[in-house]
Amino acid sequence: MSRSARIGPGCILGPYATVGACAELAKHVTLTYYSSVGHDARIGSCCAFSPYSAANGGAVLDECVFLGTHAVVNPLKHLGRAVKVAAGSVVYHDVPPDTLVAGNPAKPMPQIRDLNR
Numbered sequence: 001m002s003r004s005a006r007i008g009p010g011c012i013l014g015p016y017a018t019v020g021a022c023a024e025l026a027k028h029v030t031l032t033y034y035s036s037v038g039h040d041a042r043i044g045s046c047c048a049f050s051p052y053s054a055a056n057g058g059a060v061l062d063e064c065v066f067l068g069t070h071a072v073v074n075p076l077k078h079l080g081r082a083v084k085v086a087a088g089s090v091v092y093h094d095v096p097p098d099t100l101v102a103g104n105p106a107k108p109m110p111q112i113r114d115l116n117r
Contacts, residue, residue: 005037008045017049020057035067038075050087062097 001007005019008027013019017031020039027045031037035049038056044063049055053067058076065079068087073079080097089106100109 002039014051026063044081053085 001019002021004021005023007025010028011025012030014031014033016034018036022039023037023041025043029043030048032051034052036054037043040057041055041059043061046063047061047065049067050069052069053071055061055073056075059073060078062081064082066084068085070088071085073091077091078094082098083095084100086102089102090104092105095101102109
């Protein structure tokens with residue numbers, strides 16, 4: 001963990017998790033083993049990183065974002081509130097709030113409420 005990173009109260013950093021220079025983690029962020037937050041990234045409260053997931057340099061994750069195993073958020077991308085990124089997905093574009101994305105490149109998936117229409 002970089003000395004210039006800011007870690008909020010209640011954060012959990014698992015074994016081998018990394019936090020880059022000038023990164024900011026709000027309260028109650030969970031980084032599991034081998035997950036990483038790049039330099040200058042801002043992570044909102046209650047976000048969860050699965051093993052081997054990464055938010056690269058300058059990425060902004062609003063509150064309650066979930067990254068699945070091996071998911072990657074590319075530099076300077078913004079993920080809105082309550083976004084879910086499926087395992088193995090790579091985010092190349094900004095994602096609006098309350099969206100589930102999957103794939104490489106990550107694309108929005110239909111929600112259950114959308115399928116009932």
